[in-house]
Amino acid sequence: MQTTESRPVRFALTALTLAFLGVFLVVPLAAVFWEALSKGWDLYAAALVEYEAWQAIKLTLIAAAIAVPLNLVFGVAAAWAIARFDFRGKSLLTTLIDLPFSVSPVVAGLMYVLLFGVNSAIGGWLAAHDIQIIFAVPGIVLATVFVTFPFVARELIPLMQAQGQEEEQAALVLGASGWQTFWRVTLPNVKWGLLYGVILTNARAMGEFGAVSVVSGHIRGETNTIPLHVEILYNEYNFVGAFACASILALLALVTLAVKTYVEWRIERQHTASLIRTQQAREALA
Amino acid sequence: MNLIAKRYSVLPGFGLSLGYALFWLGLIVLLPFAALALTASTLGWTAFIEQVSAPRVLASLQLSFGAALIAAAVNALMGFLVAWVLVRYTFPGKRFVDALIDLPFALPTAVAGIALTTIYAPNGWLGRYLEPLGVKVAFTPLGIVVALIFVSLPFVVRTVQPVLEDLEKELEEAATCLGADRWQIFRRVIFPAVLPALLTGSAMAFARATGEFGSVIFIAGNIPLVSEIAPLIIISKLEQFDVAGATAVAVVMLALSFFVLFLINLLQWWTARRHGMK
Numbered sequence: 001m002q003t004t005e006s007r008p009v010r011f012a013l014t015a016l017t018l019a020f021l022g023v024f025l026v027v028p029l030a031a032v033f034w035e036a037l038s039k040g041w042d043l044y045a046a047a048l049v050e051y052e053a054w055q056a057i058k059l060t061l062i063a064a065a066i067a068v069p070l071n072l073v074f075g076v077a078a079a080w081a082i083a084r085f086d087f088r089g090k091s092l093l094t095t096l097i098d099l100p101f102s103v104s105p106v107v108a109g110l111m112y113v114l115l116f117g118v119n120s121a122i123g124g125w126l127a128a129h130d131i132q133i134i135f136a137v138p139g140i141v142l143a144t145v146f147v148t149f150p151f152v153a154r155e156l157i158p159l160m161q162a163q164g165q166e167e168e169q170a171a172l173v174l175g176a177s178g179w180q181t182f183w184r185v186t187l188p189n190v191k192w193g194l195l196y197g198v199i200l201t202n203a204r205a206m207g208e209f210g211a212v213s214v215v216s217g218h219i220r221g222e223t224n225t226i227p228l229h230v231e232i233l234y235n236e237y238n239f240v241g242a243f244a245c246a247s248i249l250a251l252l253a254l255v256t257l258a259v260k261t262y263v264e265w266r267i268e269r270q271h272t273a274s275l276i277r278t279q280q281a282r283e284a285l286a
Numbered sequence: 287m288n289l290i291a292k293r294y295s296v297l298p299g300f301g302l303s304l305g306y307a308l309f310w311l312g313l314i315v316l317l318p319f320a321a322l323a324l325t326a327s328t329l330g331w332t333a334f335i336e337q338v339s340a341p342r343v344l345a346s347l348q349l350s351f352g353a354a355l356i357a358a359a360v361n362a363l364m365g366f367l368v369a370w371v372l373v374r375y376t377f378p379g380k381r382f383v384d385a386l387i388d389l390p391f392a393l394p395t396a397v398a399g400i401a402l403t404t405i406y407a408p409n410g411w412l413g414r415y416l417e418p419l420g421v422k423v424a425f426t427p428l429g430i431v432v433a434l435i436f437v438s439l440p441f442v443v444r445t446v447q448p449v450l451e452d453l454e455k456e457l458e459e460a461a462t463c464l465g466a467d468r469w470q471i472f473r474r475v476i477f478p479a480v481l482p483a484l485l486t487g488s489a490m491a492f493a494r495a496t497g498e499f500g501s502v503i504f505i506a507g508n509i510p511l512v513s514e515i516a517p518l519i520i521i522s523k524l525e526q527f528d529v530a531g532a533t534a535v536a537v538v539m540l541a542l543s544f545f546v547l548f549l550i551n552l553l554q555w556w557t558a559r560r561h562g563m564k
Contacts, residue, residue: 005468010375017371018383020364024436025389027411028401035404070310078307085300093307095551099315102543104497106517107536110524111318114325119529145314169296178298200391207394209500214521227396227500234400234504246397253392260392261385 032250036243047244055221056229056245059137063212063225064205067144071201075152076194080186082153083160084168094157100149108146109214112139135217140225143211148201155197159190159267192270196263203256207249322540325533337534342510343519347538350516353427354495357434362488364435365442366480372443373450390439395500402433403504425507430515433501438491445487449480482557486550493546497539 004010037044047053078097082090100108116133117123126133133139167189171181187194209227216223224232226245233242329337337343371377372384390398406413406423416423423429453476461471499517506513516539523532 004374013367014371014375014377017368018377021368021383021386023412024439025386027405028398028436029389029393031401031405031411032397035401074307074310077303077310080299081304081307084297085295085304087300087304093311095547096311096315097307098547099319102493102497102547104499104517104536104539104543106499106520107322107497107539108318110520110532110536111322113524114529114533115318115321117529120321142314146318149314165295165297172296172298181297182299203392203394207397209394209396210498210517213499214524227394230396230400231504239404242400246394246400249394249397253389253394253397256392257385257388260388261381 029250032243032246035239036247038243039240043240044244044247047238047241048248050241052221052224053229053241053245056224056226057248059140059223060206060225062137063141063144064202066141067148067205068198068201070145071148071152072194072198074149075154075156075197078153079156079160079190080182083157084165097153098150100146105147105208105210106214109143109211112143112146112211112215134215135219135223137223139215140212140223143215144205144208147208147211148204151201151204152194152197155193155200156190159193160186163189192263192266196260199256199259203252206252322533322536325529326537329530329534333530334534334537337531338538342514343516343531343535345511346514346516346519347535349427349430349513350496350539351542353430353434353515354438354492354498356431357438357495358488358492360431360435361438361442361491362484365439365487365491366446366484369443369446369450373447387440387443390437395437395498396504398436399433399501399504402429402436402501406432406505424505425509425513427506427513429505429507430502430513433505434495434498437498437501438495441491441494442484442487445483445490446480449483450476453479482553482560486553486557489546489550489553493543493550496542496546 005013036047078093081087082094103111113134114120115122116126116139118127123134133142167185168181171185172178176184206225207227208225209231212225213228213231216225216228218224218228218232220232226249230242230245230249233239233245326334338347368387372380372387403410403424405411406416406429408414408417408422408424410424413424421428423432457475458471461475466474497517499515499521502515503518506515506518508514508518516535520532520535520539523529523535
């Protein structure tokens with residue numbers, strides 16, 4: 001019985017899809033590496049070890065190193081509360097957690113400027129105590145935490161809901177404490193989803209542009225992250241430098257995609273394995 | 287008092303995990319929103335209307351929403367096609383292509399911006415062939431649409447794909463037995479089932495595209511009244527210490543994001559109800 005299209009139609013649709021993805025995804029990606037290496041490896045390497053580029057890389061790493069663990073702990077706590085308990089206002093809480101995704105990064109940055117800027121109550125107090133948040137590293141970290149806020153929770157909640165809580169209940173019945181249950185049962189079960197959430201948070205944290213751009217103040221060598229440094233170099237027509245720094249971020253993106261594919265494969269395998277285990281247990285009982 | 291009453295569960299840690307989550311949510315998300323709301327409330331209606339109806343602001347809002355709408359429409363069509371081909375056909379390298387779909391999520395927007403600008407510049411890889419045809423992409427509103435198509439590409443694919451995978455083959459077989467041709471089956475059987483997911487994905491793509499900044503500013507050319515997007519207006523107002531003006535534009539953008547968010551929730555509720563009825 002024919003439940004698919006004729007061969008020429010299939011071929012034409014596949015070709016059209018690949019052409020579209022080629023033009024919109026592959027060509028831009030290839031262009032980054034092509035432009036970065038267009039003047040040879042020496043200039044490429046030189047662009048990366050330059051002082052300001054190095055400072056930007058360092059700041060990016062610092063911001064991610066603070067933002068990722070904060071969001072990791074938040075994500076796990078939120079997922080535990082949402083996926084393991086029923087309470088009133090749960091869907092409201094889920095919506096609020098997703099909120100940073102639907103806000104323009106520029107608006108997010110603006111909100112932090114309004115909160116900590118000199119005109120606000122908090123900003124006035126901070127200025128009086130000589131603490132700088134906006135146009136300094138803390139502002140960059142806060143903006144980064146905001147834009148990457150939902151990632152870990154979003155990966156974990158559906159995963160934990162799908163797995164159910166029978167295994168945790170069994171552990172508790174067998175006398176494990178709450179923490180033991182969490183470390184030995186829950187965490188191993190969700191580790192791949194958690195890893196992907198962290199990788200995604202990290203990629204976005206290192207690559208964020210709009211929100212960080214608003215709060216950073218663009219002080220060269222001080223408050224420039226890699227994406228902001230890319231912008232400066234590009235606007236100065238230093239294309240090799242701009243694309244060299246951009247190529248690090250593009251590599252990071254490729255690593256992220258590879259991890260994602262691997263994690264999906266692992267979760268699928270874990271799922272199949274648990275199905276087989278259930279099946280075997282049933283057969284053993286029968 | 288019973289606002290957050292939990293149903294009985296043997297698992298521990300409810301108070302701790304929820305308390306911690308609410309604390310961070312308040313600190314990182316709600317507090318900045320409150321700051322924006324507070325600043326906006328000091329503006330007053332007339333000042334707000336005056337700020338938002340300035341020609342440059344109006345033009346930028348129109349451009350941001352218009353370009354996002356076009357990009358979402360293109361992605362609705364092409365994203366559906368991509369999902370269709372990935373689910374239903376086989377071709378060499380399919381797994382690799384499937385992984386590549388998420389590239390716009392993983393690639394920093396500034397990187398995408400400079401790459402697209404270089405490609406579509408008059409002497410770029412694609413720009414040099416488009417230029418003789420009279421099509422200018424870089425530094426025009428068309429370039430903005432191209433950048434927005436890139437950043438919002440995965441949404442429709444990733445929402446439609448699982449629905450297509452779950453479609454029951456038997457329905458199509460039954461339709462074929464009853465004498466329907468492929469096109470009729472697509473229109474009457476497949477498309478209605480996929481429609482809610484397609485709309486949800488398009489709405490997400492639209493929401494993402496309206497607020498996009500990094501990939502757009504490089505390719506847009508940023509000519510006032512022609513190719514200046516709303517987020518850029520916020521930044522330039524902020525740089526001129528016009529906090530009131532920046533806040534007013536931000537409020538309009540936020541209002542629209544909330545509206546789209548509401549729409550997406552409505553669509554998801556609709557989808558859930560349809561699945562529940564089956």
